[in-house]
Amino acid sequence: MSRLETQGLVIDVPQRGDGRALDLLLEPGQVWGVLGPNGAGKTTLLHTLAGLRAPRRGEVRLDGRPLSALARRRVARQLGLVFQERLDGFPATVRETALIGRHPWLSPWQMEGGEDLRLAEAALARLDVGHLADRLVNTLSGGERQRLAIATVLTQAPRIWLADEPTNHLDLHHQTAVMALLAEQAGAGHAVMMCLHDLNLAARWCDHLLLLYPDGEACWGPRDAMLVPSALERLYGQRLATAEVDGAPVFVPARRRARGSEGP
Numbered sequence: 280m281s282r283l284e285t286q287g288l289v290i291d292v293p294q295r296g297d298g299r300a301l302d303l304l305l306e307p308g309q310v311w312g313v314l315g316p317n318g319a320g321k322t323t324l325l326h327t328l329a330g331l332r333a334p335r336r337g338e339v340r341l342d343g344r345p346l347s348a349l350a351r352r353r354v355a356r357q358l359g360l361v362f363q364e365r366l367d368g369f370p371a372t373v374r375e376t377a378l379i380g381r382h383p384w385l386s387p388w389q390m391e392g393g394e395d396l397r398l399a400e401a402a403l404a405r406l407d408v409g410h411l412a413d414r415l416v417n418t419l420s421g422g423e424r425q426r427l428a429i430a431t432v433l434t435q436a437p438r439i440w441l442a443d444e445p446t447n448h449l450d451l452h453h454q455t456a457v458m459a460l461l462a463e464q465a466g467a468g469h470a471v472m473m474c475l476h477d478l479n480l481a482a483r484w485c486d487h488l489l490l491l492y493p494d495g496e497a498c499w500g501p502r503d504a505m506l507v508p509s510a511l512e513r514l515y516g517q518r519l520a521t522a523e524v525d526g527a528p529v530f531v532p533a534r535r536r537a538r539g540s541e542g543p
């Protein structure tokens with residue numbers, strides 16, 4: 280079980296004021312959704328939480344210790360990041376790419392063993408890309424590549440998942456399968472935080488939400504307290520119509536814009 284905590288965290292978004300400092304606690308079993316318009320700082324936040332980017336102020340703590348003081352290998356054993364963008368620098372197969380997830384668990388020149396291979400194959404099958412194991416990654420479709428990225432983190436087996444728009448490029452069936460996988464991870468006592476553009480996936484699958492505004496303001500808390508239409512309309516500068524389906528709220532853009540919003 281691992282906990283990720285921020286204390287007075289101000290992420291470093293260039294040319295922006297500090298806004299509200301973040302005091303977050305991501306606990307085992309929780310699924311957090313990070314919502315906000317383009318450019319609000321969602322990716323910057325996830326990269327800061329993963330220790331890939333320095334905060335402007337405050338700190339990130341992993342199990343009570345400053346992330347910056349921990350060895351990267353130790354961090355990588357506990358914390359997995361699904362990137363929004365990925366650069367496939369050299370021609371690797373799908374299987375080889377998934378096996379990269381085992382690297383934090385191997386010593387520097389150690390080859391992957393049978394158990395590593397078993398974990399990678401199981402993750403590929405779980406993400407419905409097992410049949411593509413021998414294919415080169417640069418031949419995959421956008422959705423297949425996205426599922427491989429998630430399979431690689433599943434192979435890594437972290438206790439904390441940070442996922443940047445994990446449903447990007449996915450069709451409806453695979454969106455649901457990925458959200459179910461992340462919920463299952465939380466059910467197993469892991470912690471999940473993900474950036475989402477789909478309010479309805481957040482409403483259905485997340486138990487906590489963080490709303491990030493473009494000026495650095497933020498609010499966070501249990502999902503139901505955050506799903507307030509007026510707050511969401513202010514977040515996106517978009518009027519919303521709300522309905523209820525299967526006991527969960529569903530939000531769709533209304534035709535007229537919110538008062539004071541900009542853009543087309």
Ligand SMILES: Nc1ncnc2c1ncn2[C@@H]1O[C@H](COP(=O)(O)OP(=O)(O)OP(=O)(O)O)[C@@H](O)[C@H]1O
Nearest residue numbers: 292293315316317318319320321322323324363474
């Ligand atoms: N290296 C950089 N130099 C200048 N500006 C940057 C740099 N990196 C990020 N930014 C800016 O910081 C802001 C936050 O970017 P970030 O990618 O975190 O937003 P986001 O909320 O994830 O957006 P999106 O929904 O479009 O993915 C954006 O305005 C972006 O242009």
